[in-house]
Every structure is written in C-alpha cells, then in structure tokens.
Amino acid sequence: MAQAASKTCEVCVSAPGSQYCIDCEEFNCENCKLLHNRQKLSRNHQFQKSSDLIPEGKSRCTEHKEEFTLICNTCNAQICPSCVTGKHNGHTFSKIVDVIAQLRGDNETKMRAKTHEANQNINKIEESLISFDNSVESVIKSINDESKMIKRMIDTSVAQMIALVKEQSKKEKDKLMNMSHA
Known part of the structure; x- marks a missing residue:
C-alpha cells in the first residue's frame, strides 16, 4: 500500500490527493480521478480513498518483484498475481483491499456492539444510582418520621411532668394557705 495517506494530487499538483489509483500507484484529486476514469487506458482502474491506505511501505514478492495484491486464503499469505500460477496454483484467493475492507467492517461491527454494551452498562449503573438514591431518601424519611414520633413522646412526657x-405545687400551696389561716 501507499506510504502516506495525505498527499497532494500527483497530476495537477495543487489539490489534495484524496483518491489513490491502485493500478497507477498515484494520488489523484477528485477532478483528476474523473479525468483518469474517462481515458481509454485507465477507464477500469480501481481507486480507493487515500485515508483508507495502510501507511506502510509497499510489499513486493521476492520471487517475482511484483506488488502483493492478493491473499492466498489456503496459505494465509500475501502473494503477487504471478504467484497464483506458481506454488499457489489451485488455492483460493482474495484481494488484499477486499480483506482489509472486510476486516474494517468486522471491526466496526464489533466496536458498535461493544459501544452498545457499554451504553447498556452505563444505563444499568444510572438506574442503580437512582434506586440507591431512592433507598437513601426512604431511610432519611423513616429517620425523620421516627424523630417526630420521639419528639411528640418527649413533648407529651414533659407536658405531663x-x-x-x-x-x-398547687396542693402544697393550698396546704400552706390552710395552715396559715388556721
């Protein structure tokens, strides 16, 4: 794959090279890509977004000196188009670009599932916190109710005393009054 994902268009040299021609191994802006696809020789060239390129140096087959563009599904190895008729003859193949796209899709699906699971866990935690807060409020209400009942009992006892x-005091006063009049 290409060495850098953010390049300048290699045709007009003025716009960002947002598209990468896999066949020509060059970056194109959107306008130059359209022109490239209109030319007879490059009409069937494949493009991919330059942001999707793996930022590593190109890997080449040591035997054929061609770029690896395929994955041998049987051997799970990168191969060039010439290897198909050689030691990998009769094996099944996939384009590296397709394998990367599939892996990216699988990873996005897994990420969405993990994000969904994390959101569900957050919701459960929030529900638990609400339940906990309600329990605390219930205990506080019980304490306040008990406190009011105890205060009423104390007030009643104080009033009785x-x-x-x-x-x-009145009886003693009455006795003293009776004694002083007698």
Whole structure:
C-alpha cells in the first residue's frame, strides 16, 4: 500500500490527493480521478480513498518483484498475481483491499456492539444510582418520621411532668394557705 495517506494530487499538483489509483500507484484529486476514469487506458482502474491506505511501505514478492495484491486464503499469505500460477496454483484467493475492507467492517461491527454494551452498562449503573438514591431518601424519611414520633413522646412526657409539678405545687400551696389561716 501507499506510504502516506495525505498527499497532494500527483497530476495537477495543487489539490489534495484524496483518491489513490491502485493500478497507477498515484494520488489523484477528485477532478483528476474523473479525468483518469474517462481515458481509454485507465477507464477500469480501481481507486480507493487515500485515508483508507495502510501507511506502510509497499510489499513486493521476492520471487517475482511484483506488488502483493492478493491473499492466498489456503496459505494465509500475501502473494503477487504471478504467484497464483506458481506454488499457489489451485488455492483460493482474495484481494488484499477486499480483506482489509472486510476486516474494517468486522471491526466496526464489533466496536458498535461493544459501544452498545457499554451504553447498556452505563444505563444499568444510572438506574442503580437512582434506586440507591431512592433507598437513601426512604431511610432519611423513616429517620425523620421516627424523630417526630420521639419528639411528640418527649413533648407529651414533659407536658405531663410539668402538669404534675404544677398540680403538686398547687396542693402544697393550698396546704400552706390552710395552715396559715388556721
């Protein structure tokens, strides 16, 4: 694959090379890509977004000196088109570009699933926090209700003691009054 994903168009040398011609091994802007596809010799060339290129040096077959463009599914190895008729004859093949696209799609699917799972876990945590907060509020309400009941009991007891003291005080006063008049 190409060495850099952000290049200048190699035809007009003025616009960003957002497209990469796999056959010509050059970066093209959108306009030059359209012109490239209109020419008879390059009409069937394949393009891919330059941002999808793997930023590594090109790998070439040591035997045929051609670029690796295929994956041998049988051997799980990168091969060039000439290797197809050689030691990989009769094997099944895939284009490297297609394998990369498939892997990218698989990874995106897995990422979406993990993101969905993480969001579900976050929702469960948020629901648990709400439930916890409700439980805390319930305990606080019970404490306040118990406190009010205890305060009423204390107020009633204090009122009874005060009434008893006043009653005793009145009786003692009455006795003293009766003794002083007698």
